[in-house]
Amino acid sequence: MTNIPETGKSTRVTVRLVGIQVLVLSLLLTLGGRLWYLQIRNGDEYEAEAAGNHVxxxxxxxxxxxxxxxxxxxxxxxxxxxxxxxxxxxxxxxxxxxxxxxxxxxxxxxxxxxxxxxxxxxxxxxxxxxxxxxxxxxxxxxxxxxxxxxxxxxxxxxxxxxxxxxxxxxxxxxxxxxxxxxxxxxxxxxxxxxxxxxxxxxxxxxxxxxxxxxxxxxxxxxxxxxxxxxxxxxxxxxxxxxxxxxxxxxxxxxxSNLVTSVDSRVQALAEVELEKAMEKARTEFDDNTGTNYKADSGAMVVMEADTGRIVAMASNPSYDPNDWVGGIDSGTYKRLTGKKANYPLLNRAIQGQSAPGSIFKPIPTAAAVNAGYDFDGSYECSSDYSIGGQVFKNFESQSYGAIGLGRALEVSCDTVYYRLAHQEWQNDGGIKPKKKPDDWFYKTAHQFGLGAETGVDLPNEVTGRVPDRQWKKDYWRANKDAWCKQGEKDGAYAERIAYENCREGMQMRAGDSVNYSIGQGDTLVTPIQMATMYAALANGGTLYQPTVGKAIVSADGKKVDVIEPKAHGKLPMDKETRVAMDEALAGVATRGTAAWRFGGWPQNEIPMHAKTGTAEVYGKQTTSWFATYTEDYAIVMTMSQGGTGSGASAPAVRAVYDALYGVGDKKKALLPEPEKKLPKISPDGRIEAR
The missing domain is CATH 3.90.1310.10 (Penicillin-binding protein 2a (Domain 2))
Structure with missing residues (x-):
């Protein structure tokens, strides 16, 4: 066997290694060249092709x-x-x-x-x-x-x-x-x-x-x-x-599907009766203006007394919601958003606010009792009441002599409340109030839920207004410059008012408190607020958050989330006062200002409670209000520039009650008691109409 020298072996290994290195280097150069060709020279072309592949x-x-x-x-x-x-x-x-x-x-x-x-x-x-x-x-x-x-x-x-x-x-x-x-x-x-x-x-x-x-x-x-x-x-x-x-x-x-508390039969009736009442009002002559009533808008709320759930909520003028489906044309849009149609997109039950007039009077009644006045005490119901040189008239200037607060509610005696409010204003220090005035009349209104949202499950609710001391100060700061610029001591009426407001607009004056006590002046409420308040009077004093939604049901029907009633306060009165007020409001329907509208009503079977209201609005005709309740429902209706509460609004409210309870024919009763059950849900999730 021939032996190869060690030096020969080493040379061959070196040659092989050099060859491998050259091969690897050649491959790297080839790969690098290809990458350069793809990414640099033809990069734009391939980037465009890659961009064509997308999701x-x-x-x-x-x-x-x-x-x-x-x-x-x-x-x-x-x-x-x-x-x-x-x-x-x-x-x-x-x-x-x-x-x-x-x-x-x-x-x-x-x-x-x-x-x-x-x-x-x-x-x-x-x-x-x-x-x-x-x-x-x-x-x-x-x-x-x-x-x-x-x-x-x-x-x-x-x-x-x-x-x-x-x-x-x-x-x-x-x-x-x-x-x-x-x-x-x-x-x-x-x-x-x-x-x-x-x-x-x-x-x-x-x-x-x-x-x-x-x-x-x-x-x-x-x-x-x-x-x-x-x-x-x-x-x-x-x-x-x-x-x-x-x-x-x-x-x-x-x-998911939304089941509401609205009964479409009652809703349709409320809409029809509201429209009929407005049409009727437009045929009535207004002695104060020398023209027929305009009756330009209105609202009605039907609420379950024990839950705050909404059975019906009508607002007029109205519109067809199908107009928005698939896009709305310019003519329809202008009509729905224009002044000429009086803004039908507004839900006046929660966005319409005005002075409440006498349906406000349960509040000063409770305030007076809280301030220490006896509900059954003796209070003078004269035809007018004077403060300084200003005379405040009783409605229609009628006098009833010495009466209690219950009777004052029944006959809606303004001068009883004028006196109480003026006396409390004086007790708080008058023009120079004490450091911490009691302000019973204003404090009680806030406790009744006024000046705040009710929390109804509908968007864009307004708060109304309680014109208390803080509001007076804020309003004066916001308007002082304009008043001072416009006002003149010896000018026209508007200029004299501006002059006084410039100098004293931050003060709570006697006239402010007196007007406020009967739901006039700068007080603003909404129908939903008043319905909530009267429902609380019906149910024993609980203020519920109004709701339209009743349950959310998944599409397959397997999940049902019931929207439970939520209480957010109690009326500021004891049981004795509430019972006495309840009797007085029943008297309104039987022998008071609304009695002529409830002839033939089964009072022994279904006790009816009511309060009429006629609110004066500067520059406009009077606003009609009518507030009522039974043990099951509270119904409140208002009509802008419609006249008196009992004259204009009461017939529509009575018609809804007649239909609810089937007065005259119980077999035709729409809803003699509130609907407690949900509609039947089938196994495939469909909700079946009853």
């Missing part, structure tokens, strides 16, 4: 939950319609921004071209409504009333209508069961905005560009429960739009 989301909107009345009748649900939509992104790529396409589309749909253009323009600070306030990347609905023939024309001639789609889609429907409009309670929907999408990104229920959300009423208050969650499937697609795989899938969750 496309397909969104399946969730079915919005229904809103049902207490018996299961749908107040708001969904129906399938043919919806024609436009892609603004596609239209903006055209030389004329899609004007020719939209004009041709208007011809097919039988619509005015300007109306179609309005619906696709984006809302901003300079663009008048109607306009699209949703995402510009979302298909914009042109109409949800397309016929099958119109939709077929658009789809068969797709090349003539680029960016236009015609698809069946679920849209909101407000069905008005039993002819109950319920518009202000239900509210309406409109598209989500980019700002709202961004604001909800980190929430439990983020918004998508295809979502519609509630803008008012129950649609807004319970939007997250009703809306559900849309299903989103993400697909990987290439630059040609071909699907190359599924990236992710999130199944949708249908919205």
């Amino acid at each position: 496309q989301q397909v969104i399946e909107p969730a079915v919005r939950g229904s809103i049902l009345d207490s018996r299961g009748e749908p107040l708001a649900d969904n129906e399938t319609r043919l919806v024609v939509s436009a892609s603004r992104t596609d239209l903006m790529k055209m030389d004329d921004d899609g004007e020719a396409i939209l004009t041709k589309l208007a011809d097919v749909l039988g619509m005015d071209p300007d109306t179609v253009m309005e619906r696709v323009r984006l809302c901003d600070a300079k663009t008048p409504k109607p306009c699209w306030n949703g995402s510009p990347y979302q298909p914009i609905p042109i109409t949800d009333e397309a016929t099958a023939r119109q939709a077929l024309q658009i789809r068969e001639r797709a090349e003539e209508f680029p960016g236009i789609t015609a698809e069946p889609s679920a849209v909101r429907r407000y069905g008005s069961p039993n002819d109950a409009n319920t518009a202000q309670v239900l509210g309406y929907l409109s598209p989500v905005t980019d700002e709202e999408i961004a604001g909800a990104e980190d929430s439990d229920n983020p918004l998508l560009r295809t979502d519609q959300i509630g803008r008012s009423g129950l649609e807004r208050s319970y939007d997250s429960e009703l809306r559900g969650q849309a299903g989103v499937t993400s697909y990987r697609v290439d630059k040609l739009g071909r699907v190359i795989g599924e990236a992710d899938k999130q199944p949708g969750v249908p919205g």
Whole structure:
């Protein structure tokens, strides 16, 4: 065997290592060159190709939950319609921004071209409504009333209508069961905005560009429960739009259903009776102004006394919530938001505020007792009461002599309350109040819940106003400069008032307290506040937070969340005072100011309690108020520029009570006692109407 020298072996190993190194270096150079070729020389080309492969989301909107009345009748649900939509992104790529396409589309749909253009323009600070306030990347609905023939024309001639789609889609429907409009309670929907999408990104229920959300009423208050969650499937697609795989899938969750305490039969009756009362008032002559009453707006609230649940809530003028479905045209929008129609979008049951007049008097009655006055004491009911040189008249200048507080409530004697309020004002120091005045009359109003929201589950409730010392000071600071500029000591009436306010507007004057004691002056209340107060008088003194929602039921019916009544206070009176006041308010209906409206009422079987109110408003005709309760319900009605409480509002309230209890024919009673049960829920989740 031949032996190879050690030096020879070493040389061969070295050559091999050098060869391997050269090979590795060559591979690295080749790889580097290829990377340079792909990323530098042809980088833009390949980046463009890679960009063509992306993820496309397909969104399946969730079915919005229904809103049902207490018996299961749908107040708001969904129906399938043919919806024609436009892609603004596609239209903006055209030389004329899609004007020719939209004009041709208007011809097919039988619509005015300007109306179609309005619906696709984006809302901003300079663009008048109607306009699209949703995402510009979302298909914009042109109409949800397309016929099958119109939709077929658009789809068969797709090349003539680029960016236009015609698809069946679920849209909101407000069905008005039993002819109950319920518009202000239900509210309406409109598209989500980019700002709202961004604001909800980190929430439990983020918004998508295809979502519609509630803008008012129950649609807004319970939007997250009703809306559900849309299903989103993400697909990987290439630059040609071909699907190359599924990236992710999130199944949708249908919205829950909302069962309300509203009875659509009672709601319809309240709306009809309110409208009839307003029409009747417009035929009545107002001696104070020399014209007929205008009766320009009104509201009625029917509330369960023991729970605060709303059985009916009517507001007039009203509107059709279906006007908002599928987009609203400019003419309708102007009508709904204009002064000429007197702003029908307002829910006057929770947003209409005015002086309450004499339905306020249970408050100063309780205040007087709390201040140490005897409920059964003797108080002079004269035809007028003078303070300084100013004379304050009793209503219709009637005198009843010496009477107790109960009788003062029955006959609505103003001068009894004038005297009590003036005396308490003096006890607190008058113009120069003591350091800590008792302010019983103002303190008691706050304890009754006035000057604050009731907490009703509807948006945009207003607080009303208790014109106490703090309010006087704040109001004076806000208006002092204007008063001082306008005021003149010897000028016209308005200028003299401005002069006095400039100098003394921060002071609680005797006249302020006297006017306040009968629900006049600067006092403002809402119908929902007064209904809550009278319901508390009925139930023993508990102030409940009013609610319209009664239960939230999942789409499959397996989860039912009952919205329990919530108390937020007690009336500031002892049981003895409440019982005495209860008897007095029953006397209003049997021998007092409302007795002539309750002839034939079964008082022994269903005790009725009432209080009339006629509030004076500077520059306007009197506001009519009528507040009532039985052991089951409290009903309050008001009518702006409608006349007296017993004359204008009482007949409508009496008609609702007659129907509730079936007075004259018990078999026809709509709701002789409040509905306690929920509608029947079937195994598949459907809520069955009774």
